[in-house]
Structure formats: C-alpha cells, structure tokens
Amino acid sequence: MGRVRRSILAAALVFAACGGESPHDLVITGGRVIDPESGLDAVRSVGISDGRIATVSESPLAGATVVDATGLVVAPGFIDLHVHGQTPELYDLQAMDGVTTSLELEVGAGDVNEWYAEHDGVPARINYGVSVGHIPTRMAVLDDPGEFLPSGSAANGAATEQQIAEMERRLQAGLDQGAVAVGLGWAYTPAATADEIARVMGVAGRNGAAAHIHIGGSGFADARASLMGAMEAARRGGAALHVVHMNSSGAGMAMEMLDTIRAAQGRGRDVTTEAYPYEAGMTRIESALFDDWEAWEPERYARHMWVATGERLTRASFGRYRAEGGEVIIFTNPPELVREIASHPLTMVASDGFMLDGRGHPRTSGTFARVLGRYVREAGSLTLAEAIAKMTLMPARRLEGRVPGMANKGRIREGADADVVVFDPERIIDRADYMNPAVPSEGMHVVLVGGIPVVRDGRLVDGAAPGRAVRAPTGSGES
Ligand SMILES: [Zn+2]
CATH class of the missing domain: 3.20.20.140 (Metal-dependent hydrolases)
Known part of the structure; x- marks a missing residue:
C-alpha cells in the first residue's frame, strides 16, 4: 500500500520533471560512477528497473527508492x-x-x-x-x-x-x-x-x-x-x-x-x-602437495598453521594432523x-x-x-x-x-544486470584475519543483486535472496 502510494507520488514528480517517463524502481544518485568498460568516472545518477540498469544520467532521476551516494563510489558488483x-x-x-x-x-x-x-x-x-x-x-x-x-x-x-x-x-x-x-x-x-x-x-x-x-x-x-x-x-x-x-x-x-x-x-x-x-594460502594437509613433508628442514613446519586450533606446526604435529586430515594455512x-x-x-x-x-x-x-x-x-x-x-x-x-x-555483468551501462556496489573509498577495509577470519569487511554501503538490495546502510538485508544461477546454455555440446 505504502509502496504504491510512494510510486504514484514519485511518478507525479517525474511527469513534472521529464514529461511522461515512469520512475525507476530504484535510483542511485550523486555517486562517483566508475564503469571499466567505457572508462566512465564521473558523478552520475543510475536508474534501475526490472533488475537492469535502465539509465545512466547526468540529470537527476526519480525512483520509488532513492539511494543517496554522495561521496561514494558506484561500481559494478x-x-x-x-x-x-x-x-x-x-x-x-x-x-x-x-x-x-x-x-x-x-x-x-x-x-x-x-x-x-x-x-x-x-x-x-x-x-x-x-x-x-x-x-x-x-x-x-x-x-x-x-x-x-x-x-x-x-x-x-x-x-x-x-x-x-x-x-x-x-x-x-x-x-x-x-x-x-x-x-x-x-x-x-x-x-x-x-x-x-x-x-x-x-x-x-x-x-x-x-x-x-x-x-x-x-x-x-x-x-x-x-x-x-x-x-x-x-x-x-x-x-x-x-x-x-x-x-x-x-x-x-x-x-x-x-x-x-x-x-x-x-x-x-x-x-x-x-x-x-x-x-598465506590454505589447503588440505593430507593432499599430494605435501607428499615430501618428511624431508623438510625443521623451520618449514612452523610456516604452517593448523586451522582448527590456530597453532603453528612442528614436524610431529604436522605428521599427526596429516594422518587425521584437515585444513592448513601456509605462510x-x-x-x-x-x-x-x-x-x-x-x-x-x-x-x-x-x-x-x-x-x-x-x-x-x-x-x-x-x-x-x-x-x-x-x-x-x-x-x-x-x-x-x-x-x-x-x-x-x-x-x-x-x-x-556475463556480457551483461561487470558493467555500469544501460541494459546491464543491476549487480551494483556503492562503497566509501575512504573507509573500505577488510577486518578478517587468520585468527578471526569470519569478520565482515567495512565500507560497503549498498550492494544490489539484480536490482535488489542485499546490503543496505552497511548491513545485510534480512532475508534478501535474489541470487541466481550463472550457467552456460545447456544441451548444445559444442558452442
Ligand atoms: Zn582454490
């Protein structure tokens, strides 16, 4: 109900401004838009409808939802x-x-x-x-x-x-x-x-x-x-x-x-x-990569960290965990x-x-x-x-x-899939480390997948699940 009324109001504004076009589902306004295909790097408004980028415009756009990206970067997902x-x-x-x-x-x-x-x-x-x-x-x-x-x-x-x-x-x-x-x-x-x-x-x-x-x-x-x-x-x-x-x-x-x-x-x-x-990399300790492990110099074991406990390994513990199997981090x-x-x-x-x-x-x-x-x-x-x-x-x-x-991903242009990120270039940073790897990064304001916000105001949107399978055309064999 509220959404419909907002749309009618937005539509009225657009009719006034641009003479008849319907408003977009979502508009990202005021952001520095970077598109690696065209080389565009300028402040633009991005209008999104039906999961796609409908317009990239120098003039303001009207939308049912508006994301203010002033001071932020707008890029393909x-x-x-x-x-x-x-x-x-x-x-x-x-x-x-x-x-x-x-x-x-x-x-x-x-x-x-x-x-x-x-x-x-x-x-x-x-x-x-x-x-x-x-x-x-x-x-x-x-x-x-x-x-x-x-x-x-x-x-x-x-x-x-x-x-x-x-x-x-x-x-x-x-x-x-x-x-x-x-x-x-x-x-x-x-x-x-x-x-x-x-x-x-x-x-x-x-x-x-x-x-x-x-x-x-x-x-x-x-x-x-x-x-x-x-x-x-x-x-x-x-x-x-x-x-x-x-x-x-x-x-x-x-x-x-x-x-x-x-x-x-x-x-x-x-x-x-x-x-x-x-x-550092990470792999399974029992894999063929380490088949020569028994011949290593003693200091080489210490470059390995056992993921389950965070401990650095010795010859003895490497052998014990290799018999058990599991993930190891290698510096x-x-x-x-x-x-x-x-x-x-x-x-x-x-x-x-x-x-x-x-x-x-x-x-x-x-x-x-x-x-x-x-x-x-x-x-x-x-x-x-x-x-x-x-x-x-x-x-x-x-x-x-x-x-x-995939020709419609990785771009900010008309007709591209609306997989879009809006982030703060002054604040974007990773927070995860080897002891606490599940800490989310900071600085992403909005992430859209097919035009649907999955991150908003820097937080995951509850229940948002617009992800789709990426798959080659099936059944044709040769292409
Ligand atoms: Zn891999």
Whole structure:
C-alpha cells in the first residue's frame, strides 16, 4: 500500500520533471560512477528497473527508492571466479565484501546438474555457479577416498586409456549441463600425465570453455616450468587458459611468470590469471602437495598453521594432523611481493575463499575490500578504476564467450544486470584475519543483486535472496 502510494507520488514528480517517463524502481544518485568498460568516472545518477540498469544520467532521476551516494563510489558488483565456500553463511560475508557473483571454477563439480539442483533449492543472497572439475571427475573414475581433494589413487595413480576416455565423457556431460568452465588442479593430481591434461583441455577447447587450472604436476623443475606445461597442454587441447592464484602458485617467480603470460597474450594466446591479496594460502594437509613433508628442514613446519586450533606446526604435529586430515594455512610470500602481484595489470582479483564453522582463511571475507583499502587507498599501488576492472570487467570477459549472460555483468551501462556496489573509498577495509577470519569487511554501503538490495546502510538485508544461477546454455555440446 505504502509502496504504491510512494510510486504514484514519485511518478507525479517525474511527469513534472521529464514529461511522461515512469520512475525507476530504484535510483542511485550523486555517486562517483566508475564503469571499466567505457572508462566512465564521473558523478552520475543510475536508474534501475526490472533488475537492469535502465539509465545512466547526468540529470537527476526519480525512483520509488532513492539511494543517496554522495561521496561514494558506484561500481559494478564484484565477480569472484574462485570460491570453494558456496554456502549461505559465506555468501553473507562475500556480499559484505562487494561480491555479487561467486563462482567455484578451480575444483568444480563432478556432477554439474546435481550441484545446481542443490544450490537452486536454497535461497541465495548472491549469484553462484560452477565448473565441471577434472579433480572430482578423476577421483570418481579412479575411486579415490579423499574428501574434496584427492589423497589416494586420483593423486598418485596413473589412469588407463579407458579411464581417461571416461573422464572425457563425464567432463563433456558436465559442459552439456551448463558448467561455466573446466577446472583442473594438476598440483593435486600429479600422476596425471601431460597427455591426460591435454585431453581434458581438448574437452574444454571443443566447448568454448576456459580451463581454470591450479598449475603443478610432476616433472616440472619450478613454478615457471609448471606454467609452461599448462600452457602447452592448453595449446594442444585448443583451450583458453586461466591460471588460478598467481600469488601462491608463482610466489617468488610470479613476476617473471606474469611476463610469460603477457608475452603469450602478445602472440595471440588466450591466457589469463588471478591473485588474492594475502601472504598465506590454505589447503588440505593430507593432499599430494605435501607428499615430501618428511624431508623438510625443521623451520618449514612452523610456516604452517593448523586451522582448527590456530597453532603453528612442528614436524610431529604436522605428521599427526596429516594422518587425521584437515585444513592448513601456509605462510609463503612477503607482503610486498603479494601487493606487487595483486596490483599487476594482468591479475584479476579472486579470493579462493573457503571456511567451515567460522574457521578458515580471511581471504573468504576480505579479499576485495583489502585490495581497495590497503593497495588502492593506503599504498597507492593501483588506481581505483584499475582495481575495479580487475574485480568486474576482466572476470566477466573471461567467461562471456561460454556464458553469454556475463556480457551483461561487470558493467555500469544501460541494459546491464543491476549487480551494483556503492562503497566509501575512504573507509573500505577488510577486518578478517587468520585468527578471526569470519569478520565482515567495512565500507560497503549498498550492494544490489539484480536490482535488489542485499546490503543496505552497511548491513545485510534480512532475508534478501535474489541470487541466481550463472550457467552456460545447456544441451548444445559444442558452442
Ligand atoms: Zn582454490
């Protein structure tokens, strides 16, 4: 009732002002609008109707709801290509960090239809989607007992020709079901040969899907050689390649590896990458990454933190927890290097977020605000517009060849999806740390998903769940 009357009143005002157009559902007025596609960076009013951006205007607009964004930045909602934690609790933390689309593209799903069916059944605050994953597929085909990541045959067992053909069949099925990409974690499946990886890349290539890979595998001398190996497999398979977390995979070689990627792009190769802004990574202690743990120098154990208790590890406790299985945080990179990698023009921002029962890695809660607060504002190592492009337009473009709907995300322009963030560039900051990773970021005033506020006045809106599945067109096979 009140809403109808307000609309009539607003309509009357608009009729008076602009001669007949109906008012928008929502208007964001007075904010500094940054659109990385057009390069727009100016004060504008944004009119939103039916879940889309209807107008970006220099003149005032009328709306049923008006958000005053004076002094604030208005940008496309952030698209995170790498999020393992796909639960309502984590969507809340991601929304407070400005994320409007959360995608699990590295590990991915073995059964894509089942993954979407499970998620479609639960109201979601933000948009979500998944790749079909080589890791879960290899675990199913080789009967690995591991939880989430391989710890047995899928890590260390060679696959027969028949098993590789079965993996190809399952990956194709996942793509037919609308998987957004193909995920790989060669570091977690070191027994997979270059031929097997190239076959997986072939499935991605034939379907216009990018291969999102955690580089590694056996027989590579160092991180750069692993990158070259992944690029060669992608070339053989005709797939676009996206290298996940350059910060943790590249570490001390990351800057050199970014040069390698830039040179490949110069030769016309479709290779992209991402990073998260933290000195530490996190993974499962029983995974194949640590198969050589018994041979480490004593001080190396102390660089590992057991997530469940927060304790730093020793040789004895590392062995005990590895037998038990669970999440471990690994401190690897100096802060300056991480800042340099995450500020590099080629790296998209992606969190690799995951948390369980409030314990995990702070990147889950703070990745985007951390880049905006610490790297843009405090260190000045990149501009606000550059940072926003790495969070919005670049990830949208990575996916839009396979998911046409992504061409309407990551932009502030007429006709784009109204996934929009409004934040205070002077206050935006991450608050989560390694001991308290579930603390939301500060400085987001409003977050819209499909035009619906999921954060308002810096707080989650109770019950707001406009999130939709992001999914490639289904059933067509080749695209
Ligand atoms: Zn990951």
